[in-house]
Amino acid sequence: MIIDQEISQRIDALRTHLPTEQALLLPLLHEMQAKAGWISREAMAEAAQFLKIPLARVVEVATFYTMYNKAPIGKKHLQICTNVTCFLRGSDHLLACLEKRLGIHCGETTADGQYTLSEVECLAACGTAPVMQVNDDYHENLDESSLEGLMNRLDQELKNG
Amino acid sequence: MAEKLLTRYNDTPGSHTLNFYRSVNGYQALEKALGMTADAVIDEVKKSNLRGRGGAGFPTGMKWSFMPKAPVDANGVAKPKYLVCNADEGEPGTFKDRLLLTQHPHMLIEGMIIAGHAIGASRGYIYVRGEFVRETQRLEAAVAEARAAGYLGSQVMGRPWSFDICVYRGAGAYICGEETALLNSLEGKRGEPRLKPPFPAQVGAFGMPTCVNNVETFCAVPTIITDGAAKFAAIGTERSGGTRLFCVSGHIEKPGVYELPINITLRDLIAHCGGVRGGRKLKAVIPGGASAPMLSAEEIDVAMDFDSLAKAGTMAGSGGVIVIDETACIVEVAARLLKFYEHESCGQCSQCREGSHWLARMFQRIEEGGGTDADLDMIAGICSNMAGQTICAFADAVTGPALSSVRKFRAEFEAHVRQGCCPLKPADYVPSAHIKHHASARL
Ligand SMILES: Cc1cc2nc3c(=O)[nH]c(=O)nc-3n(C[C@H](O)[C@H](O)[C@H](O)COP(=O)(O)O)c2cc1C
Numbered sequence: 053m054i055i056d057q058e059i060s061q062r063i064d065a066l067r068t069h070l071p072t073e074q075a076l077l078l079p080l081l082h083e084m085q086a087k088a089g090w091i092s093r094e095a096m097a098e099a100a101q102f103l104k105i106p107l108a109r110v111v112e113v114a115t116f117y118t119m120y121n122k123a124p125i126g127k128k129h130l131q132i133c134t135n136v137t138c139f140l141r142g143s144d145h146l147l148a149c150l151e152k153r154l155g156i157h158c159g160e161t162t163a164d165g166q167y168t169l170s171e172v173e174c175l176a177a178c179g180t181a182p183v184m185q186v187n188d189d190y191h192e193n194l195d196e197s198s199l200e201g202l203m204n205r206l207d208q209e210l211k212n213g
Numbered sequence: 214m215a216e217k218l219l220t221r222y223n224d225t226p227g228s229h230t231l232n233f234y235r236s237v238n239g240y241q242a243l244e245k246a247l248g249m250t251a252d253a254v255i256d257e258v259k260k261s262n263l264r265g266r267g268g269a270g271f272p273t274g275m276k277w278s279f280m281p282k283a284p285v286d287a288n289g290v291a292k293p294k295y296l297v298c299n300a301d302e303g304e305p306g307t308f309k310d311r312l313l314l315t316q317h318p319h320m321l322i323e324g325m326i327i328a329g330h331a332i333g334a335s336r337g338y339i340y341v342r343g344e345f346v347r348e349t350q351r352l353e354a355a356v357a358e359a360r361a362a363g364y365l366g367s368q369v370m371g372r373p374w375s376f377d378i379c380v381y382r383g384a385g386a387y388i389c390g391e392e393t394a395l396l397n398s399l400e401g402k403r404g405e406p407r408l409k410p411p412f413p414a415q416v417g418a419f420g421m422p423t424c425v426n427n428v429e430t431f432c433a434v435p436t437i438i439t440d441g442a443a444k445f446a447a448i449g450t451e452r453s454g455g456t457r458l459f460c461v462s463g464h465i466e467k468p469g470v471y472e473l474p475i476n477i478t479l480r481d482l483i484a485h486c487g488g489v490r491g492g493r494k495l496k497a498v499i500p501g502g503a504s505a506p507m508l509s510a511e512e513i514d515v516a517m518d519f520d521s522l523a524k525a526g527t528m529a530g531s532g533g534v535i536v537i538d539e540t541a542c543i544v545e546v547a548a549r550l551l552k553f554y555e556h557e558s559c560g561q562c563s564q565c566r567e568g569s570h571w572l573a574r575m576f577q578r579i580e581e582g583g584g585t586d587a588d589l590d591m592i593a594g595i596c597s598n599m600a601g602q603t604i605c606a607f608a609d610a611v612t613g614p615a616l617s618s619v620r621k622f623r624a625e626f627e628a629h630v631r632q633g634c635c636p637l638k639p640a641d642y643v644p645s646a647h648i649k650h651h652a653s654a655r656l
């Protein structure tokens with residue numbers, strides 16, 4: 053079970069603003085993913101039961117939106133933008149650096165489960181391209197050396213738990 | 214340069230707090246607007262010539278006036294009206310709403326409350342793209358401050374009018390920027406655009422009459438009310454007033470958000486941002502976000518307002534100006550954009566789903582040297598089956614970069630076909646693996 057009392061209370065608080073149970077689905081999936089890291093089929097069933105809506109409704113929604121992870125991901129989710137401005141300012145090279153450093157391809161997770169590397173579409177930070185989102189935070193104006201510094205810091209964070 | 218109306222206090226520490234906002238006359242426009250009738254507020258916004266900053270450039274005052282005055286359901290019971298702020302900012306090359314949300318959330322909230330008064334709404338939603346986690350937190354804090362100060366709630370500023378705002382996070386889907394897809398998403402559904410009519414003003418969020426505007430559009434409202442429509446309208450053109458937040462990115466010396474008169478020329482805008490990076494030669498500009506047809510270097514003596522850019526065969530769109538210099542390969546740039554559209558098509562309409570897929574594959578094949586002359590002609594054919602043939606304007610957007618790149622840079626495409634490779638790449642070039650794989654952990 054992922055939905056605990058805290059999540060349940062936060063969802064309840066939204067009921068004053070959102071007139072249908074279905075409308076609570078996106079916020080609920082965000083909450084569940086924040087706790088569990090990803091949205092499994094079991095998690096979808098739990099959400100359906102909690103909101104008393106058909107499972108198919110949950111599955112079709114969870115699979116529509118890219119931010120809901122449908123497979124387990126690493127502790128640090130590296131999401132590098134490869135859209136046009138980031139591309140013009142060198143994101144492909146940064147992606148290649150990350151693939152080399154982590155020994156994985158884009159779309160994969162390291163064997164130790166620490167990092168997942170994904171490419172994402174424009175993050176609306178093109179003025180400070182290239183940009184990478186790591187979990188909830190943006191890292192902007194990246195170049196090879198600042199990326200290396202960032203990765204060293206993330207390694208350290210993971211080591212310290 | 215003209216006065217800044219929205220971003221005067223950029224980078225001022227604490228500009229996002231209620232205290233700061235009040236210290237610079239924040240919420241005085243609301244006080245003034247609440248002393249006016251709803252119609253008078255709409256009139257003022259009409260007179261300002263404010264046009265929507267989300268992409269389509271629709272006159273804001275007119276949109277507000279389309280909202281039914283006293284809608285009732287089949288049983289004669291009054292229906293609530295809703296106001297929605299589109300903060301989904303996803304058009305590649307656009308990053309102004311993020312700045313406004315981060316630095317001036319109270320300006321947005323004040324603009325929304327004034328709009329809520331004008332259309333008689335009982336509730337507002339701010340739909341923020343899911344990636345904006347920190348921006349959402351800041352916005353929620355600002356909404357809480359505004360509520361505690363009595364600007365939101367059951368009696369807005371002590372008056373007999375209840376209006377509150379709910380911040381709602383998306384979950385990663387460009388199409389949710391399209392207003393009817395946004396409404397479906399807000400209802401907890403797949404973000405698939407709806408067939409129009411009915412328009413949101415009749416059947417919007419949760420079946421109720423709804424008005425959708427962009428973040429920047431709402432942020433322009435307080436200054437229009439405080440300083441008067443005339444001052445706003447005096448900037449810009451006769452049909453399009455005010456300043457606009459231009460997002461300038463790519464091969465430009467000083468990328469960033471620049472608030473300038475909406476009719477500045479593209480040439481002046483580029484110069485204002487320090488010119489092309491490293492003094493290189495300009496090749497092309499995408500003037501209004503990824504969906505806007507490209508302009509060549511010879512076409513930049515054009516004013517940036519909606520009508521002038523439309524006349525030049527492109528669009529002002531979202532205000533995202535992407536500068537491309539001589540070192541870039543146009544085929545590769547277009548291929549990158551089409552890969553984006555292929556990924557983001559919601560899949561409802563076959564023309565769009567299949568067309569964006571074919572175009573993405575074709576452009577990539579041409580870039581890699583496997584294209585033929587027939588491909589170049591087929592592109593126009595595919596596009597003519599997409600634009601105007603689908604539920605929403607996404608398919609039209611796809612054709613923007615596809616058609617303009619081939620039309621204006623045909624020689625570059627032909628060189629790829631003739632040489633069997635990208636002329637701008639070294640002979641031993643291997644395209645990065647991610648393009649081949651289209652990999653994503655989330656699929
Ligand atoms: C594919 C597509 C994507 C869009 N994305 C956005 C967006 O991210 N933000 C936005 O404000 N408008 C976006 N729009 C335009 C909206 O549909 C709508 O016109 C706008 O939010 C209305 O606000 P405005 O009148 O203040 O411009 C998009 C439209 C289309 C067709």
Ligand code: FES
Nearest residue numbers: 133138174175178
């Ligand atoms: S293109 Fe990367 S943030 Fe916009």
